[in-house]
Amino acid sequence: MPKTIVQEFTKGLWQELPPFRLVLGLCPVLGVTTSMENGLGMGIATTFVLVGSNLLISMLRSVIPQKVRIACFIIIIAAFVTIVELLMQAYTYPLYLKLGVFIPLIVVNCIVLGRAEAFAYKNKISSSMADGLGIGIGFTMSLGALGAVRELLGHGSVTVWGDFSYNLLSAFPSFQPFSFMVQAPGAFICLGLMLCLINAIGD
Amino acid sequence: MHSTLKLTVSHAPFWHNGSSISSKSRNILLASLLAVVPGCFQYGMAAVGVVAMSIASAILWELLINFISRRPISVGDGNAALIGMIFAMMLPATTPWWAVVTGTFFAVVIGKEIFGGIGANPFNPAVLAMTIVMLSWADLFDFNSALLNYQFDFNAVFPLVLSKAFGAHAVEPFALTDLLFGKQIGGIGSTYGIGLILGGVYLMFRGYIRWEISVSFLAGIFAAALGFNILNPELYAGPGFHLLTGYTLIGAFFLATEDSSSPVNFIPMLIYGVLGGALTVMIRNIGTHIDGVLYAVLIINLVNPLLDKIRPKAIGKGV
Amino acid sequence: MNDMVKMVVVLTVLSSVAGGVLAAVNKGTASQIEAQQLKFVKGPAINAILDGASNDPIKDRIQIADGAVERSFFVGKFDGKANTIAFEEFGKGFGGDIGVMVGVNIDSDKLVGAAVTVHTETPGLGAKAKDDPSLVSQFKGLPVTDSLTVTKDGGQINAISGATITSRAVCVAVTKAMNTYQKMKPQIQEEIQKVGK
Structure with missing residues (x-):
């Protein structure tokens, strides 16, 4: 039974939540989530690439020959990633400095190529857009959540673009930041525990 | 090609010699007391508190993970208590309670139970936990400032x-005999050398x-x-x-x-x-x-x- | 055969369109990116070197052609007199080019300071060059005629431990900057008069 556009959108938010349900695209998930701000920034950049590449690949799906489809996908994705990189350099330079090499690495993020190959190449433009947007927002939320947990435990406070901030130390003055959490092994353990929690909640 | 070694294999019934995980845990706990008790004399009630806290919280974490993962209750084998004891032996006597509890969480849950429980852990759980807490709160585990x-x-x-x-x-x-008899600062159960050696030999x-x-x-x-x-x-x-x-x-x-x-x-x-x-x-x-x-x-x-x-x-x- | 032609045509068209779009975006954002870099990367370094200047060095910059390339010199005014400039030079580090902002006092021909701007060095080792002032602070007050090398190579600069290659690259960049300064001093003096007014 074909899914409606709404279903295509919402599946990315829980059923196929990229890092937790599909366990895809773990490199940026582990690498950039040292703070909530970085996680959200990375998620938004990936969402842009996802929606753009899904749209274009779905539009061109009758033109792209079967044999060279992966090469075509990569050209399209790489073009979008470079656009994102330039735009971030132009308008959100501090975030660009923090995310560094992870922005160009969106090209090889398996979520983007995975959606192109498994979905956009076979589906209508509208549902491909909904799929890209849903998966992208799910990815952004996951990165934001993981970043928030790690930043809160590791630094004792969460700050997002200076507008929103919460300080754990004001609620628990004796709390001492658990800096293990913002280090690399903390990323694995934190991801594992969240994966565990989400599997326990189930569908 | 033929080995000259002769093995005698008899038929059942066999007689269990009584060794079990719990007796092993009990014996190691007993041996560790040789080092922990002098440590407690040296550092007073604070050290007793840290040891008790560590063992108790390790057992509670194990009990909790048993319930969550719906596995049989395994605290009876004494392994959780042993992990708590060995973790406490490395701690300075001034460790705050929350650091002890976090440490035993990492030892029992992340170090042991995640991998499938006793016998399946790739790392020594207590060492893993100790490294994690040391990396996080280096100042708490700096023996010079902790025991000031x-x-x-x-x-x-x-x-x-x-x-x-x-x-x-x-x-x-530092005379070597002084070091051997615990005349140095360090973890609760890791300075009294003669006790550790006797326990180990036992x-x-x-x-x-x-x-x-x-x-x-x-x-x-x-x-x-x-x-x-x-x-x-x-x-x-x-x-x-x-x-x-x-x-x-x-x-x-x-x-x-x-x-x-x-x-x-x-x-x-x-x-x-x-x-x-x-x-x-x-x-x-x-x-x-x-x-x-x-x-x-x-x-x-x-x-x-x-x-x-x-x-x-x-x-x-x-x- | 038809299939083959189609593959070639699609890939070619796709690549050229992508290339064209990227070129356009690159051109469109170039000035904005430069402004951002000035603000976030070079800005702090310039302000650290020209600390206490009465003007805004980023605004009062002069462009002088050095052969084919155009260089930016940031001018700092001290005591009402535009006598200090800062500009960037590069050295080859462990992970790529290292940019070093170098400040020179025109009157005394001495270095007033140096600061690392961009680098791709190993975090914890070479990356210390940017945050740890122990290396760059050694350049302060040296005459521009010196040739700088690290102590390991018989020079006078103490390298950051564990980051000899990075320290060497910083020395190379500063030496290059001093040569550039000596070569271009007449033009600089000429241009700086305009800022002084």
């Missing part, structure tokens, strides 16, 4: 810090720990420290000092010998121990960390599966 408010009748400076910062002659005032005779690992670990430390000492006696302290300070003795008898993260055959056990000892001295002398035992034990734990590949050829198998 205690009055001792001996030089209350962590010996390894002195040797690291000022070279070998800074630690000359466990070796009962067969609960393998003498090959302990002896080769100490031999590795001795050889590596001697080598450094000969190369540059000004800079690097001698082997006796390295054998009796920091976590060396607890490492040799209680940490490196943990069953599921150590090898089972003779040659691998020797390699495992010597490697651990040599790494310890290398980290102490040329690494950035003060004490290398924890990292050395984690690294040899990692090498363990490779070492277990060195094993006798199975009979009847080709190649």
